[in-house]
Amino acid sequence: MMQRGDIDTIVSWVPEGGKVLDLGCGDGELLHRLQAEKRVKGLGVDIDPANITAAVGKGLCVVQQDMEDGLQNFGNSRFDAVIIAYSLQVLERPHAVLERIVSIGNEAIVTFPNFGHWRSRLSLLFTGRMPKTKALPYSWFDTPNIHFCTVADFETLCKDLNIVVVERRMSSNMGPLAQLWPNLFAKSASYRITRR
């Protein structure tokens, strides 16, 4: 998980002592780190019972639910930050979830693998097959990642949804190139977004 490059960014963005909702929290590694380093009041949400058990074992508060069911149970809540780390691509209706999280969070932090990365492009160009990487090793027919997007796609969607990008950070092993041409060189993208 740590080699993904978005985790340190998330940790740096989350406000100290804030109320944080981590959607698709997995085994709770990120939330655990946020509690240790940022003393957040954290709540995790995940759909997989095995993840719930793992996160509970780390002393976290987690509830099992499908974040695509509308998150209506957070109707009255207000979080300082709502995080979707590397789960956007598994959602059926990512746009609906994005709209929802900017309404329950003062700010949302969204990170995803950039499908516009040059390796993905070259892989498709030369092999003519859907790219597989070490981080995302699935075959096209059997992958949880049903909605890949590129950095450019994501920003266009935000604009369409009236969502403001407060800050973005690209991670890559290509250094400054990723900041100059993120859509081509960023391996993963991290965004702080909020409702206009």
Add this chain to the structure above:
Amino acid sequence: MAQHPFDDSVGLVSPQRAHFPEALYLESGEVLDGFELIYETYGELCANGSNAVLVCHALSGNHHAAGFHSENDTKPGWWDTVIGPGKPIDTNRFFVVCANNIGGCDGSTGPNSLCEATGAPWGSHFPQVTVADWVETQKRLAEYLDIQHWAAVIGGSLGGMQALEWSVRYPDWVSHCVAIAAAPGLTAQNIAFNEIARQAIFSDPEWHDGNYLEAASNPAQGMALARMVGHLTYMSADKMTDRFGRELRQGSFDPQDDEEPVFQVESYLRYQGSQFVGRFDANTYVLMTRALDRFDLSSRGQGNLTEALKDASAEFLIISFSSDWRFAPSRSQEMANALLSAEKRVSYSDIESDAGHDAFLLDDANYLALFSAWMGRVAA
């Protein structure tokens, strides 16, 4: 060498009895001039008393939650899967207390006890008790045992309701609360099943308006029928299909056959009914089901569950089972959501299981793993 069944249990345990001479003012307005509780404890209470855990029993449960009563005992207490060394409620860490609720029939003051005023068994005159009344008696037991605080209060089904009631009635007493296969209140369907069970008992000619002890009889038929209905609702349809299908226990499907065919499921339910008659009391069954029906956690918040929970200071674990239709996952979710909206610390999981409501008593690896993992945060 075969493993001895005692090896992974708390081993031999014996019930104890506590007498509480002070009057108990019940929610109904009636007064019990003192009462007795029969209870068991497992593990050791540590010097500062910080490791006490209260386990609350369900409708037909009692104080014997874990371990064995004798060397020849083949059946352990009702929650032996959960309570014991290395188990979720780890008796190496916790001092576990479980009492038979008043109104019960396993040794605590109830309909079969003698009423001092009349010198006769209480029978149907035993006052209606409530979940809140049970919490009061459990608190007295805690004080009797020199316990000022529960590290956790834990229960399944009706026991879960008691745990929830504790968390709002005595928030300072409870730092962790676990409600498994429970609900903030029963649904109409649930109350209906309880009413059918009660009517089965009332319609038995041996019921004698609840004073069957004095009439030297027992509404066994009615009780058996009540249990059959109840038991049926604790199982899932899929599990029943797997276990019984359409198999016959005796006779055949041949229409020429004189012998009446008996399905496996019929035979099973009849057995469950008859077993129950020997170990449970009809008045207790009526009292317990009414206590269940009347419980409504939201009433503390004038019908608003979030409001009702506002004083709770415990951290909560809510667990449901996917095939439980008697206390459906949606009821646990309602509970978890109200806790979230009241800004309480809560974890919730719906365990995939085909065992229906009974799953909370059974040895399910995912359930026990989650339960153990969560109990890790409860400081002993």
